[in-house]
Amino acid sequence: MVAEAVGRRREVVVVLPGLMLAMVLAMLDNMIVSTALPRIVGELGGLSHLSWVVTAYVLGTTVSTPIWGKIGDLYGRKIIFLVSIVIFMIGSALCGMAGSSLFGGVDGGMAELIAFRAVQGLGAGGLMVNVMAIIGDLVPPRERGQYQGIMAGIMSLAMIAGPLVGGFITDHLDWRWAFYVNLPVGAVALVLIVAKLHLPKLHNKVRIDWAGAVLLSISITAMVLITTWGGNEYAWGSWQILGLAATAVLTLVAFVLVERKADEPIMPLQLFRIRNFTLISAIGFLLGFAMFGAINFLPLFQQTVQGASATNSGLLLLPMMGAAMVVSLVVGKAITSTGKYKIYPVLGGVGMAAGMWLLSTMDVGTPTWLTGVYIAVLGLGMGFLMQTTLLIAQNSVGQRDLGVSSSATTFFRSIGGSFGVSLFGAVFNSTFQSELTARFGARAAEGIAAGGGRMDPASLAQLSSAQRTGILESLATSISGVFWWAIAFAVVVPVLAAFIKEIPLRGGEPVAAPPKEPVTPAAG
Numbered sequence: 364m365v366a367e368a369v370g371r372r373r374e375v376v377v378v379l380p381g382l383m384l385a386m387v388l389a390m391l392d393n394m395i396v397s398t399a400l401p402r403i404v405g406e407l408g409g410l411s412h413l414s415w416v417v418t419a420y421v422l423g424t425t426v427s428t429p430i431w432g433k434i435g436d437l438y439g440r441k442i443i444f445l446v447s448i449v450i451f452m453i454g455s456a457l458c459g460m461a462g463s464s465l466f467g468g469v470d471g472g473m474a475e476l477i478a479f480r481a482v483q484g485l486g487a488g489g490l491m492v493n494v495m496a497i498i499g500d501l502v503p504p505r506e507r508g509q510y511q512g513i514m515a516g517i518m519s520l521a522m523i524a525g526p527l528v529g530g531f532i533t534d535h536l537d538w539r540w541a542f543y544v545n546l547p548v549g550a551v552a553l554v555l556i557v558a559k560l561h562l563p564k565l566h567n568k569v570r571i572d573w574a575g576a577v578l579l580s581i582s583i584t585a586m587v588l589i590t591t592w593g594g595n596e597y598a599w600g601s602w603q604i605l606g607l608a609a610t611a612v613l614t615l616v617a618f619v620l621v622e623r624k625a626d627e628p629i630m631p632l633q634l635f636r637i638r639n640f641t642l643i644s645a646i647g648f649l650l651g652f653a654m655f656g657a658i659n660f661l662p663l664f665q666q667t668v669q670g671a672s673a674t675n676s677g678l679l680l681l682p683m684m685g686a687a688m689v690v691s692l693v694v695g696k697a698i699t700s701t702g703k704y705k706i707y708p709v710l711g712g713v714g715m716a717a718g719m720w721l722l723s724t725m726d727v728g729t730p731t732w733l734t735g736v737y738i739a740v741l742g743l744g745m746g747f748l749m750q751t752t753l754l755i756a757q758n759s760v761g762q763r764d765l766g767v768s769s770s771a772t773t774f775f776r777s778i779g780g781s782f783g784v785s786l787f788g789a790v791f792n793s794t795f796q797s798e799l800t801a802r803f804g805a806r807a808a809e810g811i812a813a814g815g816g817r818m819d820p821a822s823l824a825q826l827s828s829a830q831r832t833g834i835l836e837s838l839a840t841s842i843s844g845v846f847w848w849a850i851a852f853a854v855v856v857p858v859l860a861a862f863i864k865e866i867p868l869r870g871g872e873p874v875a876a877p878p879k880e881p882v883t884p885a886a887g
């Protein structure tokens with residue numbers, strides 16, 4: 364038994380670098396691109412579509428995550444993992460070529476970039492879900508915690524390194540390298556996984572719930588389009604928005620009906636009868652809302668309103684990422700020592716709400732050091748929540764549902780991120796247009812918007828002092844409004860967390876103890 368454990372540990376250590384590189388690909392990309400967004404918009408135009416560069420990626424990740432898990436069960440985890448890496452690399456290469464002469468030039472470049480980001484997102488969904496599933500295949504539950512700690516550290520480092528890499532690329536290279544940088548990293552990950560990962564061949568036949576997957580994808584897409592287009596592209600009472608709302612509701616109802624009868628449902632509905640699982644799913648949704656919203660709009664504020672370079676705006680995000688990483692590691696160790704965890708999501712919700720409120724007070728006169736303090740408070744709240752939510756979700760279900768609970772946690776956080784970026788983008792665009800109209804008049808405001816939405820520092824420097832001041836004040840007010848809206852969602856987190864039931868953590872049984880559950884679950 365000891366020799367088997369040592370051999371298993373050695374196998375995990377050998378394959379771990381490849382798994383971590385794949386995770387870095389998925390985590391690093393959004394951080395790099397968020398920092399480079401102002402420069403991308405400066406070249407391709409389309410400020411009103413800025414949020415869709417992130418939304419398309421998150422949406423692709425969200426709708427594909429449960430499907431990747433089921434396909435991996437059917438065809439084997441390794442080959443599906445490799446396919447997801449290849450799709451991600453293809454999407455990265457296409458994003459780097461968006462708006463180039465290969466596709467006809469800058470005109471239409473933003474639409475191309477958004478479409479290619481969706482392809483990237485499809486691959487990214489397979490990266491995250493398969494890393495967690497492969498760790499689950501290789502490591503028994505009792506030993507899994509130490510590897511989840513390594514994964515949490517890698518994710519935090521990626522969140523810190525992403526803005527720095529994105530800033531360096533934007534300032535010293537072409538923004539297209541924000542996507543091309545994924546290619547060599549992905550190639551190394553491919554080689555390591557092919558050479559080092561050895562998983563047992565699967566002989567079970569798992570039927571994929573394609574009907575549920577399609578219905579869920581349609582419903583999510585319709586809801587994101589409502590938050591993106593409502594009040595911006597179309598009036599809230601227009602037939603387009605009402606039609607999307609009807610589509611979202613009908614497909615969601617159909618999804619629930621299909622899942623109740625499916626042999627292998629994409630999302631087992633019986634898990635939502637468990638209080639902690641339901642609460643953590645809701646908290647994860649709200650955490651994704653805040654996290655993606657903050658990362659998406661903070662670089663825009665720092666580079667335009669505060670005049671920071673892309674590299675410096677990446678550095679200015681360090682307080683948030685550093686605080687989240689430190690708190691996450693400390694909380695993880697404290698939970699291991701005491702077995703207590705309920706207080707941490709409550710503290711996290713309070714910290715996140717406080718950070719959002721502080722960020723909502725920013726204006727054109729806010730110094731960069733004070734912005735750093737504000738986002739550090741937000742980071743503290745995120746640190747209390749990030750690792751704890753996954754732990755509580757896994758501990759609230761039986762062992763046979765451990766993978767499902769992990770995937771669901773990622774799934775709801777991704778949905779929250781998709782909705783957050785879309786809704787915040789709609790709020791930003793609407794407020795920005797109103798502010799421009801109030802300062803310059805309706806005709807002038809339309810002229811500024813018609814100029815392609817180029818709000819990068821170089822373009823702003825060419826304007827008159829009065830125009831530049833008016834635009835910067837409009838941007839500051841609009842971004843402040845985004846965080847005001849975020850407060851309404853953040854304050855719900857500690858309220859939900861207060862209802863979490865503190866169930867004793869599993870994992871104290873001996874390693875050699877016989878399994879208490881059958882290897883093959885009974886049908887039905």
